Amino acid sequence: MHDSLGLQNISQLPPSLRRMARSAANGSSKDLEAACRQIKRLPDTTAILFLPAFYVNLDPATIPHIDDIHTKHEDILRAGKSIEGIYICMLFIPAQAFYDLWPRYWPWLQFFHSHICTEIIQPEVNLPDEQRLCEQYAQFIAHLSRTPGLARLVGNTPWGSHSPRARLVATCSHTELLGAQPEPAGLEEYVDGAGGDISALASLVARTISELVPTRRARSSEDTVKFLQGILKFIMTTDHIFDRPLQTGSHTLSIALRGCGLAKVLTIVIDNLGGVTIPGATTALNDCFMLLGMSFNAPSGRHCIAEALQSGLLHAMLKCGNNGPASPGTWDIMHTHLDHFLQGVLPGSLIYHSVVRQIEGTLRGIQDIMRISYLAKTENWRRFLDLAKERVAILKTLDAPNASWLTACDNIACGTFKDRSDFKRCSGCWAHYCSKACQISDWRHGEHRSVCTPASILWLTDHHGLTRRDRAFMRAIVQHDYERERVEAIYTSQVAFMNQYPGDAFYTAFDYTGGRVKISVLAATASARELGPEWAPAVSRAQRSEGRLELHLVRLAQPTGLRYWLIPLRMNTSSLYTRLKQMATSLPPSTGRGLRQDVISAVVNNVRALIDDEERAGLQLTH
Secondary structure, eight states, X not given: OOGXXXXXXXXXXXXXXXXXXXXXXXXXXXXXXXXXXXXXXXOHHHHGGGXXXXXXXXXXXXXXXXXXXXXXXXXXXXXXXXXHHHHHHGGGSOGGGHHHHHHHHHHHHHHHHHTTTOTTTTTTOOOOOHHHHHHHGGGGHHHHHTSTTHHHHHHOOOOTTSOGGGGGHHHHHHHHHHTTSSSOOOHHHHHHHTTSOHHHHHHHHHHHXXXXXXXXXXXXXXXXXXXXXXXXXXXXXXXXXXXXXXXGGGOHHHHHHHTTTHHHHHHHHHHHHTTOOOTTHHHHHHHHHHHHHHHHTSTTHHHHHHHHHHTTHHHHHHHHTSSGGGOHHHHHHHHHHHHHIIIIIHHHHTTSHHHHHHHHHHHTTSHHHHHHOSGGGSHHHHHHHHHHHHHHHHHHHHHOTTOOOEEEOSOTTOOOEEEGGGSEEOTTTOOEESSHHHHHHHHHHSSHHHHOOTTOSXXXXXXXXXXXXXXXXXXXXXXXXXXXXXXXIIIIHHHHHHHHSTTOOEEEEEEOTTSSOEEEEEETTTTHHHHOTTHHHHHHHHHHHTTSEEOEEEEEEETTEEEEEEOOEEESOSHHHHHHHHHHHHSOOOOSSOOOHHHHHHHHHHHHHHHHHHHHTTOOEEO
16 A cells, blocks of 8 residues: 555644544544545645545445445445545645555446435535546556546546536547557447447547537647547547558448538637647647548548538638648648648539538638638649639529529430420439320330439439439539530540541540549440440430430549449430531541541631531530
8 A cells, every 4th residue: 555545644734634634534524524625725745644534435345235325325425525535635646646546436436426316425425527537647547547447437428517528538548548559448338338329429529529629719728739639549549540541431430420520520620720839739630631531531521521611621721731831840741631632632522512512602711811821822722722613603603593404305316405394204213304205205215214213323313312403513514514625625536536436336524533524535335344234225325316415424533432423415406416427537547546636626626617507506405
């Protein structure tokens, strides 16, 4: 037993205090209560001499069974006052004394925690909450972490009067040791303490981070950063993120956290700590960026990106990139994350309505910080900003009160164009038909029978979690890029393809994996295997249309790999295709390297004139 716990220390107290301490050590609850009041006013060196009186009254053997609680009132009261007294002395108790003190203190704390609402206990025992207790025990963390039941107690949240911030303070210290261990320890206990559900633990973690840093303007301290580091390490160690960063499906806690607003709270933390000089802030920022990037790369990534943008992601990025390379302490850690977001993650997400809707509101709020941020002067930022503004303009056009969207009847033999609302829909695959007769004809003589399924892989449907606005916005982007690129990137390339491979079916690929579209014309057979069984009927349908249906295939990057959407271009006439084909036939045969540059220049001019001529003749087209 440590010397500070020996009863002989009481004899060093002044006479009046000595009598009180001895009476308390002999079991007087009245004197234990008086001692708790007294030591608050005493010097540390004197107050510590009361420690033996508190220690002796915490004998675990006297912990009552639940059936005996009402008959053991004095034992309970003495233990409660002793816990209170030890807590008051916590900061100046010798570190080595904890090895003897803890085996007594902990069982009684568990008892009070379990029965805190019992009427006989509640009115008379002023207990420290165990979360604040564990904060004080930071020096004793190794011993704490080996205590069975600690994680369960930390995860439990019956202390309704305390703020969420208190509920994981112990975890912040506990995870300092967790982070150094090869395997995460005690997650099941945390989950059990939080109610047996990983979502409950995730909610507790998210609320704790939010309580530590509630807003981007909240004042953060070194303690704030220390607590954040502990929580972030807990998440990353629990999910093996350091050694399995790409196996997002196995990150159980991270997955649950996404449903609890993780993207929002991390974005606020990044915005709060960006550019600060608090020790450890750059490490915390690095972890936040890593976790945020993993959320963006998850199957629900576009929703996380929209959530982060709404919470100020662009402002946070500009703030983190504010100092530039002259401040390597911040910049060297951040620039990889910032470049990754600006070159891949964010541009690739600008195909989604929900993301661009948040961008629209965000751009107005970052004008001031853009003037001073080094990041705003980089080429990566300028390219991203140009694309973002372009997509916002498309969204505004789509949202205009007088906006209408022409749709073609999906019966290829028909050439009817109307407003989308004027069409009937197939109940199976939501294809558009101008009449019942056209639907029947397409079923009997077209490819409708072979592709009619709500679980279509290639066709845009709500089966894949895309809302009506998502689908309309994606079509609007493709239409915009088609109109801008149709002369050179599309129809000149189609003429070159038909010249080099006469009679072969082809399609036009719209690649959005890098954000801004890259257009190419490819052989229809080249991608048949990866596009699945729906591709062959689509190619057959396009060939049968004789140019009134062009295969436009959108390529997107997703966490599980490339994603393809077939967004065909419909025309009310086959005249454009026929004349392009004639143009290809009239050119000298390709040598295998494609058309000469002078021939291509002539084709570009001819294609432009041809399109103008067709539009004057009443060409209608839409995606």
